[in-house]
Amino acid sequence: MIDVLVAGGGPAGLATAIHAALIGMEAVVVEPRATPVDKACGEGVMPGGVAALAAMGVTVPGRPLRGIHYLDGEREARATFSRATGLGVRRTLLHAALARRAAELGVKTVIGRITQVAQDGDGVRAAGLRARWLVAADGLHSPLRRSLGLDLPARGVRRYGQRRHYRMTPWTDFVEVHWSGGGEAYVTPVGHDLVGVAILSSVRRGFEEHLGAFHGLTERLRGPAVTPVRGAGPLRQHVRARRSGRVLLVGDAAGYVDALTGEGISLAVRSAEILARCLHEDRPQDYESAWLRLSRTHRLLTGALVQAARRPGTARLVVPAARTLPRLFTSIVRMLA
Numbered sequence: 504m505i506d507v508l509v510a511g512g513g514p515a516g517l518a519t520a521i522h523a524a525l526i527g528m529e530a531v532v533v534e535p536r537a538t539p540v541d542k543a544c545g546e547g548v549m550p551g552g553v554a555a556l557a558a559m560g561v562t563v564p565g566r567p568l569r570g571i572h573y574l575d576g577e578r579e580a581r582a583t584f585s586r587a588t589g590l591g592v593r594r595t596l597l598h599a600a601l602a603r604r605a606a607e608l609g610v611k612t613v614i615g616r617i618t619q620v621a622q623d624g625d626g627v628r629a630a631g632l633r634a635r636w637l638v639a640a641d642g643l644h645s646p647l648r649r650s651l652g653l654d655l656p657a658r659g660v661r662r663y664g665q666r667r668h669y670r671m672t673p674w675t676d677f678v679e680v681h682w683s684g685g686g687e688a689y690v691t692p693v694g695h696d697l698v699g700v701a702i703l704s705s706v707r708r709g710f711e712e713h714l715g716a717f718h719g720l721t722e723r724l725r726g727p728a729v730t731p732v733r734g735a736g737p738l739r740q741h742v743r744a745r746r747s748g749r750v751l752l753v754g755d756a757a758g759y760v761d762a763l764t765g766e767g768i769s770l771a772v773r774s775a776e777i778l779a780r781c782l783h784e785d786r787p788q789d790y791e792s793a794w795l796r797l798s799r800t801h802r803l804l805t806g807a808l809v810q811a812a813r814r815p816g817t818a819r820l821v822v823p824a825a826r827t828l829p830r831l832f833t834s835i836v837r838m839l840a
Contacts, residue, residue, distance in 0.1 A: 504633050504634060504635060505530075505531050505633065505635070506523065506529045506530065506634065506782070507635070507638060508627065508630075508637045508638070510638065510640060510647055511533075511534060511641040511754075511756070512536075513540065514601055514754070514768055515755065515774075516532055516753070516754065517598075517610075518771060519775040520532050521604055522775050522776045522780070524610050525559070526779060527783075528783055530605075531611045531613060531632065532612045532613070533612075533615045534612060534613075534615075535616040538612075539596070539602065540594075540598055541594055541730075542594060542735065543735040544594045544762075544768075545678075545699070546594055546666075546699045547589055547678045547691045548589055549765060549766055549840045550585075550840045551769050551773065551840060552589075552768050552770075552772055552773070553589060555772040559772070560604055561601055561604045563590070563596055563597050565592030565593075565596070566592075566676065566693060567588040567589070567591075567676060568588055568677065568678055568691075569589075569677055571677060571680060572677040572678065573825050573832075574682065575822035576718075576719065578823055580822055580826040580829065582832050582833040582835075582837070584836065584837065584840045589678070591693040591699070593694065593699075617637075617639075617647060618646045622748050626749060627748075627750065636749050636782050637749060638751055638752075638778065639651075639750060639756050640752075640756055642754070642755050643738070647750065647756070648756050651747040651750060653743045653744055654740075654741070654742065654743070656741070657737065660705045661736065661737035661738075661739065662703055662704065662705050662736060662761055662809065663703070663707060663734060663738065664736055664738060665702050665733065666700065666702070667710060667731065667732045668698065668700070669698045670697060670727050671697075671698055671725060673692030673695075673697075673698050676692065678690065678765060679720075681720050682819070682822055685704055685713070686702055686703055686706065686716070688701070688702050689701040689762075689765070690720065701762070703738075703762055738759060738760075738761050739760060740755070742757060745758070745790060749787070751778060751782075751790055753771065753775055760809065764805045764839050766801050766805075766839060777793045804838070804839060
């Protein structure tokens with residue numbers, strides 16, 4: 504019988520399979536799409552995520568990132584990541600690197616999609632396969648999470664993300680976060696001649712219309728747009744629990760606050776390691792509390808920033824506050840990193 508069956512071959516699912524294989528478990532990934540898969544993503548990996556990828560034996564090319572730079576018109580605040588650096592990397596390159604590492608470790612990938620699962624006291628059956636555990640890594644709007652009754656009703660403001668790339672030499676080695684009354688724009692250098700721009704907002708309108716609100720940024724973007732606009736949302740996902748019997752949730756499927764602080768990949772990779780260890784030691788009941796501890800700082804700080812960003816009046820106070828309290832701003836950035 505397979506040890507771990509993983510529904511979804513994105514970064515979270517592949518990271519889970521890799522960690523399972525590293526500790527001697529047999530892992531099989533079920534994924535309907537060919538690798539690599541692109542999606543709306545800020546493409547900045549925090550230093551903690553970079554270290555976690557290296558510990559898994561995953562190497563991926565990208566641009567070193569020194570910190571976070573907040574801008575709002577004439578006002579700005581900047582904080583570095585202490586000694587370690589983050590990484591700006593195309594989502595497709597990261598996905599391909601994770602898939603290569605999984606294959607090196609003997610992880611099998613099956614073409615298919617899991618939306619239903621049958622389970623008993625000894626294991627689960629899905630996609631014609633039998634396993635001791637099933638890990639749902641099937642994304643933000645996880646069908647498995649919904650089928651297991653682990654979704655909670657949506658509440659609060661709904662936010663959406665869009666992203667595209669521009670062919671030009673990056674002008675910074677920071678992730679720039681441009682603030683306006685209608686949302687935020689995230690600029691991430693992801694190659695020697697490629698810059699990614701992601702926009703988050705609770706207002707649903709086109710990418711170019713959003714971009715027009717960031718005047719300083721539009722003046723910088725002189726290179727041609729070279730990728731289509733990709734979107735995602737609503738971003739916030741409330742989850743009742745991260746386990747139902749022998750099925751456990753990881754990555755975006757495990758619950759999501761917002762992309763505002765850029766920790767999605769880091770949290771996915773680190774929680775995948777915790778999950779694999781809990782399954783290997785036959786203590787799945789410990790995963791919920793471990794996930795809550797790992798994500799606590801992210802959930803609290805991201806939630807607070809989202810509340811500030813939801814109204815133009817408070818959104819315009821974020822950069823002045825960070826500028827007035829540089830030590831606090833730097834401390835928060837380093838905590839998240």
